[in-house]
Amino acid sequence: MQRIMAKIGIFDSGYGGLTILEAIRRELPQYDYLYLGDNARAPYGTHSFDVIYRYTLQAVKYLFSQDCALVILACNTASAKALRTIQQKDLPLLRSVSPEDGLGHTWKRSVFCQSEGRSLNVLGVIRPTVEAVPSITKTGHIGILATPATVSSESYVLELEKLSIVNCQLSITQQACPLWVPLIENGEHLNPGADYFVDLYLRQILEKDPLIDTLILGCTHYPLLLPKISQWIRNNGKRFAASDIQVISQGYLEAKSLADYLLRHPEYESQLSQGGSCHYLTTENADRFSQSASLFLSSPVQAEHIDLE
Numbered sequence: 001m002q003r004i005m006a007k008i009g010i011f012d013s014g015y016g017g018l019t020i021l022e023a024i025r026r027e028l029p030q031y032d033y034l035y036l037g038d039n040a041r042a043p044y045g046t047h048s049f050d051v052i053y054r055y056t057l058q059a060v061k062y063l064f065s066q067d068c069a070l071v072i073l074a075c076n077t078a079s080a081k082a083l084r085t086i087q088q089k090d091l092p093l094l095r096s097v098s099p100e101d102g103l104g105h106t107w108k109r110s111v112f113c114q115s116e117g118r119s120l121n122v123l124g125v126i127r128p129t130v131e132a133v134p135s136i137t138k139t140g141h142i143g144i145l146a147t148p149a150t151v152s153s154e155s156y157v158l159e160l161e162k163l164s165i166v167n168c169q170l171s172i173t174q175q176a177c178p179l180w181v182p183l184i185e186n187g188e189h190l191n192p193g194a195d196y197f198v199d200l201y202l203r204q205i206l207e208k209d210p211l212i213d214t215l216i217l218g219c220t221h222y223p224l225l226l227p228k229i230s231q232w233i234r235n236n237g238k239r240f241a242a243s244d245i246q247v248i249s250q251g252y253l254e255a256k257s258l259a260d261y262l263l264r265h266p267e268y269e270s271q272l273s274q275g276g277s278c279h280y281l282t283t284e285n286a287d288r289f290s291q292s293a294s295l296f297l298s299s300p301v302q303a304e305h306i307d308l309e
């Protein structure tokens with residue numbers, strides 16, 4: 001049988017998934033990656049379920065059409081709102097589709113898609129994050145900072161409650177931060193004006209539960225605000241918390257989880273090409289993406305524009 005050459009697709013509504021991509025490439029530099037940011041339609045976090053599901057499915061299909069065998073939803077909002085439906089309803093169909101079926105995209109490279117025995121899967125970011133919590137919290141008081149859509153999905157609460165039953169009782173407080181993603185997408189996140197919005201949501205969540213000792217950054221954009229979040233905690237954290245506040249950002253956890261997944265699923269290892277490359281796609285202007293992504297990644301990238309339908 002012909003050796004199938006497939007990539008790992010990384011999807012986010014915009015720049016946030018770059019924080020996951022970077023960590024994954026550090027952990028697994030040998031594979032080839034395709035990053036897709038739907039910047040033209042970001043933020044996702046204020047949209048309804050139907051819209052987030054439709055946009056995410058379009059992106060997943062597009063990445064499969066570009067020979068990705070695994071797609072990581074490097075977006076909590078998409079993971080919370082769309083992952084389950086895609087895994088249960090759409091993946092069985094996508095796994096059996098032939099290139100001519102035209103499920104919204106032409107399968108561009110027939111080698112991968114027509115080969116027998118190809119494996120396709122979509123993975124999210126919430127589960128790997130939640131699994132890290134018990135080893136971090138001392139008080140059992142957990143704060144979740146996320147987009148309005150992720151908060152309303154209750155995905156973190158549900159996943160953490162499963163742990164509560166198994167391990168320990170957790171007290172969970174959520175805080176929607178609707179203005180953080182727009183700050184980041186517009187490159188304003190390290191400017192002095194961002195301080196106001198960092199203070200706004202951190203103060204709100206810690207006033208709701210001053211015993212929080214573990215804050216989950218439940219949006220892949222938020223690590224880009226980490227310098228300001230850490231500074232705020234240094235300046236104000238002691239006023240609220242029972243002990244030091246640990247901030248969980250997801251890149252490292254997702255990277256470890258993917259490495260573990262690949263070990264447990266050798267069928268992907270044999271499909272994935274190992275050229276160490278990464279290509280970037282955006283639904284926005286390619287130059288604009290390239291410029292901003294280069295700042296976030298601290299090395300230059302050259303993006304290509306695509307349209308999702």
Ligand code: DGL
Nearest residue numbers: 016043044045076077220
């Ligand atoms: N990075 C996405 C997440 O993790 C941001 C969502 C948005 O576009 O609002 O939720």
